[in-house]
Amino acid sequence: MPNYRFLEGLVTADLAFEATGKDLNDLFANAAEAVLVSQADVNTVEQKIKKKITLENKDVKQLLFDFLNEIIFLKDAEQLIFKTAKVAITGKYQLVAELKGEKINIKKHKLGNDLKAVTMHKFIVEETSKGWRCQVVIDI
Numbered sequence: 001m002p003n004y005r006f007l008e009g010l011v012t013a014d015l016a017f018e019a020t021g022k023d024l025n026d027l028f029a030n031a032a033e034a035v036l037v038s039q040a041d042v043n044t045v046e047q048k049i050k051k052k053i054t055l056e057n058k059d060v061k062q063l064l065f066d067f068l069n070e071i072i073f074l075k076d077a078e079q080l081i082f083k084t085a086k087v088a089i090t091g092k093y094q095l096v097a098e099l100k101g102e103k104i105n106i107k108k109h110k111l112g113n114d115l116k117a118v119t120m121h122k123f124i125v126e127e128t129s130k131g132w133r134c135q136v137v138i139d140i
Contacts, residue, residue, distance in 0.1 A: 002030070002033065002034075002037075003019060003020050003021060003026065003030040003033075004017050004018065004019035004020070004030050004031065004033060004034040005017065005018055006034070007135070014119070014121075014137050014138060014139055014140060015038055015113055015115070015137070015138045015140050016122070016135070016136065016137045016138070017031075017034045017038075017135075017136055017138075018133065018134065018135050018136075019031040019033075019034055019133070019134050019136070020128075020130070020131060020132065020133050020134075021131055021132050022130075022131040022132075023131060023132065024060065024089045024093075024132055025087050025088060025089055026131070026132070027064075027125075027131070027132040027133070027134060028064060028067060028087040028089060028095065028097070029085055029086065029087045031064060031067075031068060031134055031136060032067070032068065032071060032085035032087065032097070032099075033085065034136070035068055035071050035072070035115065035138070036071070036081070036082050036083070036084075036085065036101075037112070038112055038113045038115060038138070039075060039081050039111070039112055039113065039114075039115055040081045040104075040109050040110060040111050040112055041109070041110035041111075041112065042082075042083045042084075044108060044109045044110050045081055045082065045083040045101050045102060045109060046083070046101075046102050047083050047084065047100035047101065047102070048100075048101070048102040049080065049100065049101055049102050049103070050098060050099070050100055051074060051080060051082070051098070051099045051100075051101070052096065052097070052098055052099075053067065053070050053071075053095070053096070053097040053098075053099065054094075054095065054096050054097075055067055055070070055094075055095045056093065056094045056095070057093055058092060058093070059093070060093050060125055061123070061124075061125040063089075063093045063095055064125050064134060064136075065118055065120070065123065067087075067095055067097065068118045068136065068138075069117055069118050071085070071099070072115045072116070072117060072118070072138075074099075075104070075115070078103075079103050079104045080099075080101055080102070080103060080104070081101050081102070081104055081109065081111075082099040082100060082101030083100055083101050084099065084100045084101075085097055085098070085099045086098045086099075113138075113140045114140060115138050115139075115140055116138070116139040116140060117138065117139050118136060118137070118138050118139075119137050119138065119139055121137045122135060122137050123135065123136060123137065
């Protein structure tokens with residue numbers, strides 16, 4: 001069962017989701033998964049290409065914002081969609097993520113939403129008694 005859920009009625013003409021994780025690694029991976037499944041049916045995507053993302057920010061909220069936008073950027077700039085994302089966060093706050101996927105092929109892939117960018121509107125990253133939680137709104 002995924003550790004994210006899409007939020008209906010939170011925004012209009014945009015996509016919204018909430019993700020959770022027991023730690024920051026889980027939170028970022030689950031948020032990335034929500035983005036990936038929004039872009040395409042991941043069951044149609046093969047893991048042919050590995051892409052490494054390295055980011056750093058003093059603010060965990062801004063780090064998540066930058067990370068999710070980087071996934072969207074790779075779709076637009078390099079025509080890449082991904083099936084999986086593994087995330088490791090160390091220190092305050094350094095992210096290394098490995099995404100696996102392939103070039104978009106409209107004959108092969110069942111594409112979903114054409115995500116444009118993560119917005120700061122209603123954007124939340126917080127530590128809870130059960131771990132971490134985020135709320136994300138993406139312009140489509």
